[in-house]
Amino acid sequence: MLSINNLIKSTPPSVKAKVGDVVVKAKKAVSKEGSSLYVFKTATKKVPGKKQEKYETMTLLKGAPTTKAAFAKSEAWVSCTCPFFKFHCERALVKKGSSTIIHTKDYKPPKVAKRPPVNPRNIPYVCKHLLASFLAIPKTRAKEGTIPLKTEIQKALVNIRKYIP
């Protein structure tokens, strides 16, 4: 499992440059059995004439770090419902134990590549929504308890918690 620091370091500057485009609309944070789950609704800033896309951006951490330094060192499991995460990030992060196949279940590599493959070296980086949520997490206090989640997310988290003693 990779730390928040590692995830940020692997993320290309072109993605980091877009963090300012993201608004974090709603934050929920709960802790259970020594892990904390942060579920944020994120969106791209409203542009006139364009539909505002909204996503669900999730981070599971060991412990509930409240300082930036502790947060940076935390090992993380992450997921986002945006297309960028699906095509660039999910499979590469799964190889490092930092995500679960949720959005790319039926993914097959295209036979004829019309476009260059995305992330062919499987670099475990994250999308701009996750980067924006990483800025908000140290300021968000996790409360003891649970929140309703989609079944596939629940299953993923039950599996991933095994990594967390």
Ligand SMILES: [Zn+2]
């Ligand atoms: Zn995203």
